[in-house]
Amino acid sequence: IAYVVAVIGGSEGWEDIEDFGHCHLELLKKYGDFSSGIPVHDTIARIICKVDPEALQQAFISWMQETQQLTQGQVIAIDGKTLRGSYTRDDRQSAIHMVNAFSIANGVVVGQLKTDAKSNEITAIPELLALLDIQGALVTIDAMGTQVDIAHTIIDKGADFLLAVKGNQSTLHQLVKETFAAQPYDAENVTKIEANRERKEYREYQAIEAPKERVDAKWPTIQTFGKVTSYRVHKGKGTLHTRYYISSAILSAEELAYAARGHWAVENQLHWVLDVTLNEDACQISRGDGAENLARLRQATVNILKKETSKLSLRRKRRRASMDSAYLDKVINA
Template sequence: YPLFDVLFLTVCAVITGAEGWEDIEDFGRAHLGWLQEKGLFEQGLPVHDTIARVISRLDAEQFQQCFIRWVNSLCEVTEERFIAIDGKALRSSYDRNSRTSTIHMVSAFCAQNKLVLGQVKTEKKSNEITAIPELLRVLDLKGCLITIDAMGCQKEIAETIVNSGGDYLLAVKGNQKKLFHAIKSEFSALEDDIKESPLERQHGRLEIREYRVIPAPKTEPFNDWHGIKSIGQAVSFRYDKAGKKCSLEYRYYISSAELNEETFATGVREHWGIENSLHW
């Protein structure tokens, strides 16, 4: 049986929910006519044991790299391509009987195309720091703005992105305490220049967002970050009509791109897309 035929059958079956070799064989028998119309399995369908032997001989790492390159070739490259990278534990992946650990995946998500460009499996949440560089190495980052939450705000990750031809937009929180307070101080020193923003109504909430971006100072701790050019502040005011509660939140970012407020706002909001369009 041609390798391509077996791979194509397996991928299609798994996409539709197959969870084992017998499920894959059942899928193939149910769709044999459709497969043969495409020139596949001209000599008939293999049994599930044969499918299992073929797939088990594959080099999983090589297959993953081939798959990622194929997916990237499908993703149309636009002038401003935003790639969000984030981790998520897979629901129902913990097996109580065998005490198998929960599967945690780090994904690269192209916001404009709504397409996962690649994924890397980690053992624990803390391993995102090591998994992100591994994922970056197999992606084409040229001309892209890579957005990562505070977990990935690491100097090595920033340097990897810039050296690969991309730009980073990294959220900064308490894990980079010195940088966080320096950015906060820079924006506190500015005069309030708040512009009117449209009021958003959704899911019983009223929300106003503001974005400010300025050139990064050439002093410590900013000059410790490879290629840094901009720092940003995102402010969100939210009123929950049901609970009648108000909240005001400030978030801070660094970037190797010379961002204007529009591009900065788009990058921040597109990163949320990985939660709404992928994780959820």
């Protein structure tokens, strides 16, 4: 826990963790044996780099299952992120890629898995799903994860899927497009508008019953086809995009809107936070399992900081925790 506490307080590297420990030693004594003081940064590095990443991963998932209660239909977004600074110095192509499972309603990571060096998200996603309790959830994945095996894995876990469909599933993609093209012009839809000073986006969501008899039998039962049409105006220039989805759940247009839009929260509420607030991409640690283990400590940090109920931004929470041991103790026990 001492290492997690140090990351909460703004530490990014081994020397930071050592310095943080000296500043908050009395607080840390509440949570561990520091009778010999704070270890030097080289010792800290050796310890974190030698921790079994699979054991740490399982501990993280068990912690989240004990503290986060999934509700029926809750949206879990699956998406990947590369740790850009984690490559070994003699091979700039070896950066670690993590696949994250993100709870939209709670804004927290519920699990993550490093992709194998010779693999990709398509093989990692079923492995991650196998570790999680997702019964009753609606799992959203972008087009790369729209694979028959992944769809079956989600159903076998007692959950439903909402998968984006593109050219990598050309026959299914064409069927969804044709089915929507045959719909009446005034078919039921939901429209959303988002705007700021430089950008305005209009999105139209449509959800219709899937023609099950026309879907290839290799897929699990698909109940809903979804269509999202977005028109974005940015600095006077407009762009139009249409995205298609399949779902094993019976979804209304409003439910499709929540889940499809919610999927991108993993970018705004997790990946952006890791990069901008916790400087993940700037971290150059690549030794042993240090990069993977620190990635999990950062994700634990995001979850813990979000549990603290003050209105401060995550950046301000970290800064205050670095200066105020009483507040840091409050964050730990939130």
